[in-house]
Amino acid sequence: MGMIGETVDSIKSLQIRQVLTQAVSLGMIVTSALIIWKALMCITGSESPVVVVLSGSMEPGFKRGDILFLHMSKEPIRAGEIVVFNVDGREIPIVHRVIKVHERGDNGEVDVLTKGDNNYGDDRLLYAHGQLWLQRHHIMGRAVGFLPYVGWVTIIMTEKPIIKYILIGALGLLVITSKE
Amino acid sequence: MHSFGYRANALFTFAVTILAFICAIASFTDTLNSPSPTVEVKVLNINWFQKQPNGNDEVSLTLNISTDLQTLFTWNTKQVFVFLTAEYVTPKHALNQISLWDGIIQSKEHSKFTITTSNKYRFIDQGSNLRGREFNFTLHWHVMPKTGKMFANKIVLPGYRLPEEYR
Known part of the structure; x- marks a missing residue:
């Protein structure tokens, strides 16, 4: 009860100047x-420098919920590299390994x-019909490093949007009520 | 000032920072390891060698691969992805890499082995350039750490040649 009471009191005691300061600091964040x-986009040269693994197709290397760091350099693509690619007509990019390369001279x-x-x-079954x-233009980047489990936060938030709203609400309340 | 929320936040931030730091150190220790894997590949048989109706050459091989990858494993190694490619040059293509076999090794105990296998993925050229073609076998390995930066390297075994005639 005490905590809720305090929260309500602190909302009531807000002043314009304080509200503005908080809005500015929120904007800064x-x-x-x-x-x-x-x-990060500029440094790595990839349009999405960090991706979350959504499927188990690269297990046991990458599990669902792992985070991958991508890098897109000018270097040519070689067999064995793990690339993230977009297929025409599919929204979600795929993270898979290159097994064959034919490079024109x-x-x-x-x-x-x-x-x-x-x-x-x-992956021919996953590609567009007849592809x-x-x-090169299908490929968004290659995986250079990874961090396990961290991506679960995003997976949970996309699959259970209610948790996302609760979290945003709680954070917002914290920002409004905090006094510095 | 010293509310529950602030304390929880400070503790969480500190914990995450320490965890990130430890992950970075773990990844760094991998660079201190200097591996020296070995490999030997023999072509035991050319099962068949022909031109597909669409004009591309295809060959099927039986291979004997013996390799020792034990030095690749460190305490931060989750798995080693190892694969053998045939690599060759044709008039049109500056590089062709065809995976013939691959494997996932998850422990040091299983990283020294010999296998006899026919090619797992089809050995098809983009065109009809395989007759009498010189090529090399390349053993690649990609080390996936438990956390941090991935490593890759390869051994090239040059001097193989496909037969002059289809069979």
């Missing part, structure tokens, strides 16, 4: 998060074939 994300264009370590066959190979 949001913008600095955005700046960090965009800076004249213009350096590549045809690659991928496969999930835990899948029985290659046999992935080209």
Whole structure:
């Protein structure tokens, strides 16, 4: 009871100046998060520098909920690398390993074939209808490092949106009621 | 000032910082390991070698692979993904890499072995360039750590050649 009472009191005792200060500091937090994300995009050269593994197709290497750090360099794509690619007509990118590479001699264009370590066959069934190979423009980046479990936060929040709203609400309340 | 929320927040932040720090150190210790794996590949038989109706050459091989990857394992190693490719150059393509076999090794005890297998993935060229083609076998390994940076390297075994005629 005490905590709720205090919270209500602190909301009542708010003054304009204080509200403004808090709004500004909240804005600072949001913008600095955005700046960090965009800076990571510039450094890694990938449009999404961090991805969460959603399926078990790369087990036991990557499990559902692991976080992968991506890097997109000019270096050519080689067999064995784990790449994140987009297929036309599919919204969610896929993280799989390259098993075949054919690189043209004249213009350096590549045809690659991928496969999930835990899948029985290659990925031709996942590609767009009639597509046999992935080209450079399908590939968003290659995985360079990973952090286990952390991605569960995002998975839970996307699958159970109610938790997301509770969390945002609680954080918002904390920001409003905190006095510095 | 010293409310429950603040204390919980401080404790959580501290715990996450320490965890991130330990992960970084664990990943760093991997760089101190200098592995020296060995591999030997023999082509036991060419099962068949033909041109597909669409004009691409395809060959089927029986391979004997013996390898020792024990030095790749450290305390931060979750698994080693090892695979054998055939790599060759054709007039049109500066590089062709075809995976023929792969395996996931999760412990040091299983990292020294010899197997005889036919190629797990189809050995198909983009075109009809395989007759008499010189190629090399390359054993690649990708080390997946429990946390942190992934490592990869390879051994190239040059000097193999496919037959001049289909069979």
